[in-house]
Amino acid sequence: MPQATAEQQSPISRQPKVHSKSFLRRLMKQWDVQLMVLPGVILVFIFAYMPMYGVITGFMDYNLFTGSRIWDNPWVGFKHFEAFFAAPEFERILRNTIVISLLKFVIGFPAPIILALLLNEVRHMLFKRVIQTITYLPYFLSWVIVAGFATALLSTENGSINILLERIGAIDEPINFLSLKEYFWSILISANVWKDIGFNSIVFLAAIASIDPALYEAADIDGASKAKQIYLITLPSIMPVVIIFMILAIGNLLNAGFEDILLLASNPVLRPVSDVIDTYVYRVGLGSHRYSYAVAIGLFKAIISVGLLTIANYMARRSGNSLW
Amino acid sequence: MLKRISFGDKVMLIVVYALLSLLAFTALYPFWNAVAVSFNVGVDTAKGGVTFWPREFTLENYKIILQDERLLNGFLVSIGRTVIGTATSIFMTALLAFGMTRSYLIGRSYYMVFFIFTLYFGGGLIPTYLLIRSLGMMDSFLVFIIPSLISVWNMIIFRTFFKGLPVGLEESANIDGCSNWGIFFRIILPLSGPVIATLSLLTAVGHWNDWFLPSIYITSDTLLPIQTILRQTLNANIVSGSSTVLDSASVALLDQARQITSKSLTMAMMIVVTLPIILVYPFVQKYFVKGVLVGSLKE
Incomplete structure (x- = not known):
């Protein structure tokens, strides 16, 4: 050297x-x-x-028989983009994408912070460790398993949710939750929170752990209640970490999810509320073999995502923490 | 020092413990219920009301699942891809990261831009699919291994970790005439236990849990990993209500037994697929907590 x-x-x-x-x-x-x-x-x-080079097929009429000779396909310009914007599904796909990712953010983002705050109040170390171990576990399960659990719990045939609701008298007949549009978003968000809340709380717990204990001692002497200490010491101290994660979420605005939606919405009845850009690309591309059309939609999404990520990173840099 | 706890704080503590207990219950219940159903006689479960404990205990569901050749094969594929995929990916990524820490590496900043750009922009699902096709990797075990050999995220985490290692050791190795490969194998890797463990764990979980890639790239049954088979089974349950994707021997058994429903079989299958993760999990917990923090340093 x-x-x-x-x-x-x-x-x-x-x-x-x-x-x-x-x-x-x-x-x-x-x-x-x-x-x-x-x-x-x-x-x-x-x-x-x-694959980035492959996106030029979004401006062509690609067919599988030309194979690797991409340039043999006819150029069609923005035909597929226009077709997507004019498609009857376009509006609902865009709406679902944005609504689902916003819901995931509004509910899924604060949840692990609240969990970290709760865990931090626990003085009983064994209890704390047990709770942590249990709540981290779902993160390591595949979406297939999580969707399987959700299907089982929500089923009309011995589904625990239906059993519970019937027992407390909220419903008379079991409800087939996973085939009704009005419940889909709640189910999707709940499954996501269930899976990720524990694991995502780790980073906030670490941020809380790095707060100077002298601050709390001083607050104790001044007679501040626990609730007040959380509000006046803990929350402001972890704000920088929270803000960074919030900014990063902006870059993910078009990533509404893929596997979770694909698996939880396997009933086609749910499409009007479950179709997002990624699942649509998958369906028209690999299901209906409209390759060029699907590539164009994927590219549309990727370009907006790059824009959002760049804005997010710029904001993060401005706030004193850059991504890299 | 004993602190006097005010009434308000006491109430808050009770609420905190209650909420956390409720959360833990919610996290555990789906497993618990699945276990109960998987040990219950299928036709009995269909009558409803099985929640915490099996009502009519049976091992029949597990017997059928564990005799199913297709599932057994799926297990082997999953184990194979997890072990090989994780080992090769961690090695290649660590090697790349080590090369990227050498300050005199010509083109280092260009390489870095080259790698980081891929975190922002990608070709997407369809171009990747067409590429895999044209590379002739469809329906081959290699598709599990080669495309995921390099993880740019892991490379960044490895690089950060390597940079934090004491320089002195390396310098003395240099003086002793140790080559870069020697430094990598004899100094860097042995010192990187924690970060290797963490990233291996997360990579392995990713391999074990992946059902989607095989569902689009693999066509022969013998190459399907367990998660994809499980997904097909669940999907068949939802779509047709009763049929399962088991091999013909199991279907024959199924008809014979009559006591078994696809739901109870699926539950047993889910427990069997989840079990490896639950068994390994307690031993590796301390690593991933560290790993998340190493990762988030860079975020």
């Missing part, structure tokens, strides 16, 4: 005439490190950049 650093700083490398030669020499000298990076660069090029 010292050798190479000396090379880099040597006056020779700054002279343009011999530059290319010494550049090659430097490159040869560090072939071993370049070799470590090379496979990663190639893999990312193939599996991340080649």
